[in-house]
Amino acid sequence: MSNNRSYDNPTVSLIIPVYNESLGLRANLPIIRDWAEKSGVAYEIIIVDDGSTDSTWDVIAQVSREIPKIGALRLSRNFGKEAAILCGLKEAGSDAAIVIDSDLQHPPNLIPEMTRLWLEEGYDIVEAQKVNRGKEPFLRKWFAQGFYSVMRFLSGFDLAGAADYKLLSRAVIDSYINMPETNRFFRGLIAWLGFNKTTVPFSIPADDNRSSRWSTGRLIKLSFSAITAFSYIPLQLITVVGFITFMFSFALILQTLYMKFSGRAVEGFTTVILAVLFTGSVTMLSLGIIGAYLARIYEELKRRPNYVVRDRIGKKQLLNEV
Numbered sequence: 576m577s578n579n580r581s582y583d584n585p586t587v588s589l590i591i592p593v594y595n596e597s598l599g600l601r602a603n604l605p606i607i608r609d610w611a612e613k614s615g616v617a618y619e620i621i622i623v624d625d626g627s628t629d630s631t632w633d634v635i636a637q638v639s640r641e642i643p644k645i646g647a648l649r650l651s652r653n654f655g656k657e658a659a660i661l662c663g664l665k666e667a668g669s670d671a672a673i674v675i676d677s678d679l680q681h682p683p684n685l686i687p688e689m690t691r692l693w694l695e696e697g698y699d700i701v702e703a704q705k706v707n708r709g710k711e712p713f714l715r716k717w718f719a720q721g722f723y724s725v726m727r728f729l730s731g732f733d734l735a736g737a738a739d740y741k742l743l744s745r746a747v748i749d750s751y752i753n754m755p756e757t758n759r760f761f762r763g764l765i766a767w768l769g770f771n772k773t774t775v776p777f778s779i780p781a782d783d784n785r786s787s788r789w790s791t792g793r794l795i796k797l798s799f800s801a802i803t804a805f806s807y808i809p810l811q812l813i814t815v816v817g818f819i820t821f822m823f824s825f826a827l828i829l830q831t832l833y834m835k836f837s838g839r840a841v842e843g844f845t846t847v848i849l850a851v852l853f854t855g856s857v858t859m860l861s862l863g864i865i866g867a868y869l870a871r872i873y874e875e876l877k878r879r880p881n882y883v884v885r886d887r888i889g890k891k892q893l894l895n896e897v
């Protein structure tokens with residue numbers, strides 16, 4: 576691609592969602608800062624403290640005195656990473672933003688290459704793509720693969736290897752933050768948006784022994800909300816299953832009537848039990864699926880904000896201060 580960006584002084588915001596990161600943050604922030612520095616692009620760092628319950632906020636306050644390009648927002652409680660990302664993106668006043676984890680599992684040495692692809696090659700979205708999933712527990716890897724296959728089948732988007740580590744141009748940021756929906760699945764929505772995009776591969780450092788703090792329950796919840804957000808196929812499946820059971824019932828009805836009129840209607844108790852159990856469970860399952868979508872509609876209708884900001888460090892426009 577040859578359409579170079581024509582910014583005079585391009586600026587980029589690093590968006591870092593953090594939750595209970597007091598242990599690593601002090602050491603990791605300068606590393607991320609150094610790589611931003613190496614990209615040669617003017618930058619700001621926006622940390623979103625997602626309602627940490629440890630001393631994360633104090634650490635941020637301390638580090639921000641040493642690194643003046645750091646600004647921070649503190650959410651009033653833990654709203655989840657998706658909300659924290661949205662908050663950071665809304666805050667960014669730059670020409671592009673890079674969303675990156677604070678724990679170095681998203682290697683910050685990709686930052687110069689990501690900004691280069693954006694500025695010199697004109698990509699609107701640069702996605703860092705996981706090529707191996709590091710030392711993850713077997714079950715979790717398996718779950719992730721299963722989730723991506725289901726997601727690919729249901730929504731048509733292939734999210735395998737997709738991480739939240741992305742550079743987004745101003746056009747993409749604006750489209751993203753102006754989406755009206757409350758329930759957001761960052762990776763999925765960015766895939767949905769389109770634009771011209773490219774990927775840079777990365778692997779999770781082999782010596783990384785930090786276990787994920789996403790509990791299995793939370794992962795399942797995230798998967799459900801991602802699926803209901805991107806696909807109506809489960810709802811259509813109900814109709815299909817309904818149709819199949821109807822065909823079955825029809826055959827059974829004919830058989831039953833035939834038995835009755837030929838005077839042999841005493842047998843068949845097993846069939847009755849099976850039919851009742853089967854239709855009962857299919858009905859319940861269908862109600863569950865409808866319920867999941869209903870809950871989403873309810874969530875959207877409430878129009879609650881995705882997050883509430885409790886405190887902040889730094890003025891809104893860090894970029895103009897320097």
Ligand code: UDP
Pocket residue numbers: 591592593594595596625653654655656659675676677678680786787788789
């Ligand atoms: N995080 C967050 N809110 C949460 C959970 C996590 O902002 O409720 C942040 C966390 O501090 C980290 C990033 O999101 O910077 C990724 O979290 P983690 O490393 O626990 O997850 P994983 O590496 O398994 O994706």
Ligand code: MG
Pocket residue numbers: 676678680787
């Ligand atoms: Mg991590």
